[in-house]
Every structure is written in structure tokens, then in C-alpha cells.
Amino acid sequence: MTELTILMPCLDEAETLETCIVKALDYLKRSGVAGEVLIADNGSTDGSQDIAKGLGARVVDVPVKGYGAALGAGIANAKGRFVIMGDSDDSYDFSNLDPFIEQLRDGADLVMGNRFKGGIAKNAMPPLHRYLGNPVLSTVGRVFYRTPVGDFHCGLRGFSREAILGLHLNTPGMEFASEMVIRATLFGLDIREVPTTLKPDGRTRAPHLRSWRDGWLHLKLLLTFAPYWLFYYPGLVLFGAGLISFTALMFGPVTIGGISFDLATMILASALILTGFQMVCFHLLTRIFAVRFNLLPLSPRYERFQSRISVDNACIIGALLLLTALIAVLAGVFSWGATGFGDMVASDIVRPAALSVVCASLGVQVITTGFLSSMLQQPIRPDAPIAD
Known part of the structure; x- marks a missing residue:
């Protein structure tokens, strides 16, 4: 039985995907957790799919564009009882997932990483996100929903696949991350938080994230469900x-x-x-x-x-x-x-x-x-x- 699926959304991540998959596979081997690495590919044209398959990861093609669409399809296709998701840009440490597994085995439905507690390396997060966007939106989320989450938009998080599928998440864009926390809180799931780290991503191109556009999408969602x-x-x-x-x-x-x-x-x-x-x-x-x-x-x-x-x-x-x-x-x-x-x-x-x-x-x-x-x-x- 597969206990864990390590899920990575992917759109033209050939520069960093191999590093992320290798770290995830090494973690599964070291920890003895029965698991798989699943790549939810959102239409890459740089050979990311071949890289993933060559390393032994499973690939699911997601034709509907968007971060949320990729993750939603990945969760639906995951074989693991638990899923740990994280960006495939090498900014998160897939070699240290023990804190997430421990909390999930202890009964948690959603385990959020907290980068502010675990450590944010120099130049890993733009000042606009670090000192305005994330703190403000996370504070709004805690006030509106009384959620215990201190880092609303951390991309590294683990959850019970069954519990999250039961929420019927449907936002296709970056706001998927907020929808997961909001609906998990509203429906009384067991939410916990563990420290995690963030380092500068390994890509030479600009990230897919658009600060003001995606920040507004998150804020709209926070208001919509409140x-x-x-x-x-x-x-x-x-x-x-x-x-x-x-x-x-x-x-x-x-x-x-x-x-x-x-x-x-x-x-x-x-x-x-x-x-x-x-x-x-x-x-x-x-x-x-x-x-x-x-x-x-x-x-x-x-x-x-x-x-x-x-x-x-x-x-x-x-x-x-x-x-x-x-x-x-x-x-x-x-x-x-x-x-x-x-x-x-x-x-x-x-x-x-x-x-x-x-x-x-x-x-x-x-x-x-x-x-x-x-x-x-x-x-x-x-x-x-x-x-x-």
C-alpha cells in the first residue's frame, strides 16, 4: 500500500525538476516510507515530462491551465493515503519531510509549513511578499476564519488525501492554496503547522507568480468565503x-x-x-x-x-x-x-x-x-x- 505521494506541480521546470525529484526519492528511501513521486504537468514544453519519467516519477498530464488545476488533478490521481505537495523550483526541502509525516500519522488532516518559523534564506522571498503580502493575507485569514495557520501561502504542506478530496476544491489558479486552508478550517479539519525552510529557487527565468494579480485573487477568495x-x-x-x-x-x-x-x-x-x-x-x-x-x-x-x-x-x-x-x-x-x-x-x-x-x-x-x-x-x- 502506498502511504505517501510527493506531489509537484510543473510547468517548464526542467532546470530544477531533477533536483527536486532526486531529493524526494532519496527521502522515501532513507525514511522507509512507502511512497511515490507524482508530477502534475501543466503543459511543459521544455522536456520536463521526460526528465520526470526518466527518474522514475509518475507523470499526470493536466490540460487545464493553472496552479490549482494542476494540484487538483494531482491529488485526484495520487495513490498515497497522504500527500505532501511542494513547488518544483527547488525552493523547498523535499529531503526533510519527517515533521509532516509525523503529524499526519498522528491524525492531522492538513499540516502546513511555516517559513517564518523555519527560516527564509536571503533573497528567497521578495520583500513585498515577506513584509507585506504574506503577513497581511495571513493575518486576514486568521482574523476572518480563526485558523491556526501563520503562513497562509506556504507551498509545502501535507494532508490526508481523503480529507482534502472531501472539500471539493475548485479554484484553478494560485488562490488554490488559500482555498485549501479556508475550507479546511470552515469544515473543522485538524490543521497543524510545522516549521519549514525556504531558499532561493534554482531557476534562471522569472517565476509564474504575479504579485499584485495573485495577491488580489487570494484576497478576493478570503472575502468570498467570509x-x-x-x-x-x-x-x-x-x-x-x-x-x-x-x-x-x-x-x-x-x-x-x-x-x-x-x-x-x-x-x-x-x-x-x-x-x-x-x-x-x-x-x-x-x-x-x-x-x-x-x-x-x-x-x-x-x-x-x-x-x-x-x-x-x-x-x-x-x-x-x-x-x-x-x-x-x-x-x-x-x-x-x-x-x-x-x-x-x-x-x-x-x-x-x-x-x-x-x-x-x-x-x-x-x-x-x-x-x-x-x-x-x-x-x-x-x-x-x-x-x-
């Missing part, structure tokens, strides 16, 4: 700030520190209320969609909240808000009538008008969100016909 941070928390802040300001200004101008706030601020507060509430609704709908399609796991908090969501409740709350809007309109009309329908002071009509607009908009938003959430939760029969 609807609380993308929608819910910002929405609550905007809604709360708008509601407090709007309520205070409903009764007249407010002066703070010699600065007077009046109708213009009230209009801004209305926009904050509506924008914030819409973001909270987006969070709700995103969670329902993501849980349904197994992009995010169920949680006790989500299940409690979902149990309270119904079209009936949404219609009741929406109707109350629309009724409030109608009352505000009538109050404004009566106030206008009291003047003989002549000219009015702006503040006398803007305040009830603003209340009417806000309540009506919130009412419609609540009702439509209720119906859409109900649609997203409708059961689907596997054999149901597809509508034309």
Missing part, C-alpha cells in the same frame, strides 16, 4: 450609525461641539440605513446559498437564525414598515394642509418624507428578501426536469 466580514459586520456598522443619526435628527437639528447637523446629515443617514440593511440581507442570502451548495458548513447560529426565517414573518415585518411609511406620508400631508397647502419650511416636510422613504424601502427589502430566501431553500428533486 460573508460575515464582507457583508454582515460592515452592514451592521452602517445601519447602526445611520439609525442613531437618523433618529436623533428626526426631532430637529443637533449641535455637537459648535457644529450643527440637520437635513443634509439626515439624508446621509438615510443612505447609511438602506445600504447597511441591504448588506445584512446580502449576508443572509449568501449564507443560505453557500450552505445549500456545500460552500460553507452548517453552524448552530445559522440553524437558529434560519429557523426564524419565513415568508410569513417577512411579510408581517415588511407590512408594518410600509404602514409606518404611509402614516409618515399622511402626517406630512396633514402638516401641509394645515398651512393651506402653501409654502412650507423645508424641515417640516423633509423629516416625515425621509422617514416615509426609509421605512418603505426597508419594508420592500424585507419582503423581497423573505421570498428570495424561501426560494433558495426549496427542495430540489434529483430527477426533476429542467425548464426550457
Whole structure:
């Protein structure tokens, strides 16, 4: 039985591939681990495939371009119970994989290398990555997902093949590395970390990585799987700030520190209320969609909240808000009538008008969100016909 697959994605790595494969094979021989070296080739044209086959490595051809596509195909084709993946540019040490194997045998589902703890050689990592990109994105990942990983983008990592296949990873590019950590954390896998080293790669050509492009891809993915941070928390802040300001200004101008706030601020507060509430609704709908399609796991908090969501409740709350809007309109009309329908002071009509607009908009938003959430939760029969 094959215990370990050492997986290397490859795209024109003829300069360094032999060194990496030799180190990996030497490790398997020295350690006595029953394993294989698998090269996931992404369309090399420099003879990398022949080099790998000549050294005894197995090669799987991956026609779909991208780092994530290559690794995904490699994991699917791996024979080992465990997989240790690493770049084939000779920047990682394939001759020292014992810490990863020890943790995997101890029950870990994902074992991440940490280059900041193990040591980064001079010129091994560009300053932009070392002092900005990696620390910032790793910090965002730890805050958003409470993951124990300190080096989110370390390319040397080991994992249980079965556990990672169960996550159904599908990003084709460099962001695959982040998706693995994010989804492993969300679905409660056992994640551990071991120190590892990084040295300058042995290639004479430029790396495939594009700092700003790939950094943005990673950040987008971090936000995509964190609807609380993308929608819910910002929405609550905007809604709360708008509601407090709007309520205070409903009764007249407010002066703070010699600065007077009046109708213009009230209009801004209305926009904050509506924008914030819409973001909270987006969070709700995103969670329902993501849980349904197994992009995010169920949680006790989500299940409690979902149990309270119904079209009936949404219609009741929406109707109350629309009724409030109608009352505000009538109050404004009566106030206008009291003047003989002549000219009015702006503040006398803007305040009830603003209340009417806000309540009506919130009412419609609540009702439509209720119906859409109900649609997203409708059961689907596997054999149901597809509508034309």
C-alpha cells in the first residue's frame, strides 16, 4: 500500500525538476516510507515530462491551465493515503519531510509549513511578499476564519488525501492554496503547522507568480468565503450609525461641539440605513446559498437564525414598515394642509418624507428578501426536469 505521494506541480521546470525529484526519492528511501513521486504537468514544453519519467516519477498530464488545476488533478490521481505537495523550483526541502509525516500519522488532516518559523534564506522571498503580502493575507485569514495557520501561502504542506478530496476544491489558479486552508478550517479539519525552510529557487527565468494579480485573487477568495466580514459586520456598522443619526435628527437639528447637523446629515443617514440593511440581507442570502451548495458548513447560529426565517414573518415585518411609511406620508400631508397647502419650511416636510422613504424601502427589502430566501431553500428533486 502506498502511504505517501510527493506531489509537484510543473510547468517548464526542467532546470530544477531533477533536483527536486532526486531529493524526494532519496527521502522515501532513507525514511522507509512507502511512497511515490507524482508530477502534475501543466503543459511543459521544455522536456520536463521526460526528465520526470526518466527518474522514475509518475507523470499526470493536466490540460487545464493553472496552479490549482494542476494540484487538483494531482491529488485526484495520487495513490498515497497522504500527500505532501511542494513547488518544483527547488525552493523547498523535499529531503526533510519527517515533521509532516509525523503529524499526519498522528491524525492531522492538513499540516502546513511555516517559513517564518523555519527560516527564509536571503533573497528567497521578495520583500513585498515577506513584509507585506504574506503577513497581511495571513493575518486576514486568521482574523476572518480563526485558523491556526501563520503562513497562509506556504507551498509545502501535507494532508490526508481523503480529507482534502472531501472539500471539493475548485479554484484553478494560485488562490488554490488559500482555498485549501479556508475550507479546511470552515469544515473543522485538524490543521497543524510545522516549521519549514525556504531558499532561493534554482531557476534562471522569472517565476509564474504575479504579485499584485495573485495577491488580489487570494484576497478576493478570503472575502468570498467570509460573508460575515464582507457583508454582515460592515452592514451592521452602517445601519447602526445611520439609525442613531437618523433618529436623533428626526426631532430637529443637533449641535455637537459648535457644529450643527440637520437635513443634509439626515439624508446621509438615510443612505447609511438602506445600504447597511441591504448588506445584512446580502449576508443572509449568501449564507443560505453557500450552505445549500456545500460552500460553507452548517453552524448552530445559522440553524437558529434560519429557523426564524419565513415568508410569513417577512411579510408581517415588511407590512408594518410600509404602514409606518404611509402614516409618515399622511402626517406630512396633514402638516401641509394645515398651512393651506402653501409654502412650507423645508424641515417640516423633509423629516416625515425621509422617514416615509426609509421605512418603505426597508419594508420592500424585507419582503423581497423573505421570498428570495424561501426560494433558495426549496427542495430540489434529483430527477426533476429542467425548464426550457
